Amino acid sequence: MTGALRLLRIAALLVAAWLPSAGAGAAPDPLPSWVAGASKSAIVQFVTTVTDAGSDGFVPPAERIATFDNDGTLWSEQPLYFQGYFALQQIRDMAPDHPEWKEREPYRSVLANDLPALLAHGKAGLMEVLLTAHSGMTADEFVASVARWREKARHPGTGKPFTQMVYQPMLELLDYLRDNDFKVYIVSGGGVDFMRVFAEEVYGVPPEQVVGSTLDATLEMRDGIPTIVKAPKLVLIDDKAGKPVGIYRHIGRRPILAGGNSDGDLQMLEYTTVQRSGADTTPRLGLIVHHTDAEREYAYDRDSHMGRLDKALDVAPERGWLVVDMKRDWKRVYPGEQ
């Protein structure tokens, strides 16, 4: 040991010996918006186990991968997936360059703000609107349009900016996991390029840790600058069985924790938690956010068009998943609430 290292070690020991008295024994609660109870305990127990080097359930930091759905798991998704509002705004913003849309469906319905008429065009109509809203522009132009929308748009129910309708208890959970050397990913049906615009600022999740539905892109030389242009062709639908595929493509490791809120997350939860053999004793946590709070947020599950939670709710008990009851388990829903 060199002299400098020895001195550092002595300093560290000094500080360590002194620290316990500093906090007077009370570590700050990492999850202050979670009601003390079974859900909070299960989370803390899981994190404590996988980070305890003396425990049989210890997981090395590199393997501490956690994946979270976004819509309905980290932010609200009613009465319409928030990216849907962006897409409608985007079509309105693009309309001046497309005078033919006034006469052409499904665009005419969008421009007339006639949501029932739009929905009457079914999945194909919605997909056309989504592809049009998300392609044809450069990557930089797309980022700018999402940033503009984020700045100006307000939720029709709460009047809040959409990125303020994130769940405070989940923000605390993401921080708690990162403080315990988890690498936290978003794995969502939403568009990867859409979420990346705000995921770092809002969730602390950097762009490279966002996995989502993905459109193809091309590289074009424009005015001498290599430019990424978004193409109207899906290369990943990051929902249902697409979620484990997205995790495999992007992360290449199996998570030890997955959080979701709908049947779109069922396969990700199974992929994360189902034991592969008797020798596989790694602790694994599946978490479902159950929307039970009509007063502070929304109450929905089996019959909802957005975020339907039916089959995953049925299998949760046998799979041992933690079903978080928003009304019971959360002291507050959105940031800033008392």
Place this chain on the structure above:
Amino acid sequence: MTGALRLLRIAALLVAAWLPSAGAGAAPDPLPSWVAGASKSAIVQFVTTVTDAGSDGFVPPAERIATFDNDGTLWSEQPLYFQGYFALQQIRDMAPDHPEWKEREPYRSVLANDLPALLAHGKAGLMEVLLTAHSGMTADEFVASVARWREKARHPGTGKPFTQMVYQPMLELLDYLRDNDFKVYIVSGGGVDFMRVFAEEVYGVPPEQVVGSTLDATLEMRDGIPTIVKAPKLVLIDDKAGKPVGIYRHIGRRPILAGGNSDGDLQMLEYTTVQRSGADTTPRLGLIVHHTDAEREYAYDRDSHMGRLDKALDVAPERGWLVVDMKRDWKRVYPGEQ
């Protein structure tokens, strides 16, 4: 400032004041296998600039993304891309389950070890062999087959295991970048699932930081276990214009450093280094490994079938890219050499 923090700070100051005398002024050389000269200086100068908080060229750690090609940049690629040897072995291993291959091209040529005959089947024949060797099995089975190959296979020229034919100076460069808070990615034409099997152990690059050519996958429930199965359909050819597309899909940020060795890296180098506007003053480094050392490795560029370096070599001077001359700039090529 709490008492504990104050004590920590005092300890840190003590150590800092004392440290300069500890090493007698000589910090260990982070790049000992690089000859002192223009290439080494350019690398150190770049890293010093982007990490100096007082410099105009300072780049925050989160933006310090470096991307490296693999074949010919981090390990050798002659006389055949190493993954090609794996694919041939894989076909031989699969042959007992495919008696029809004895009579069917291009498999017959592979099983007869007749490389010229295989090459005569052109790109389509090679692609069929590659797709067959890399799909149809589960992700876990594929990992096991690569691991077996890695263990047993030897390079026909050197007799070394292939993963020992990595470039010691590049290993030092990856470490040096990580020590300076760079996030180091592999972005290679090679298969992502192939490279991920050994990238962490050999290069210190975790699976989630490997981007490569990608086959589609499906999720199947097998014996009650959600299982990823590799499908024979390319979703990304991570070469040429596909490299910036792969970076965009996977990382979502533009690198500030890219390293390659062939025209397959041209677009990645341009995407990384071309200034987008006068306001864009971030320092950017493009690096080309030029194979000039027929004695210690191989000498090839414009006429090579593997890793052809032609156009990128032409534009390197005007783009300001650093062309590393293996013979001149590297004290040793492979680990363990004097």
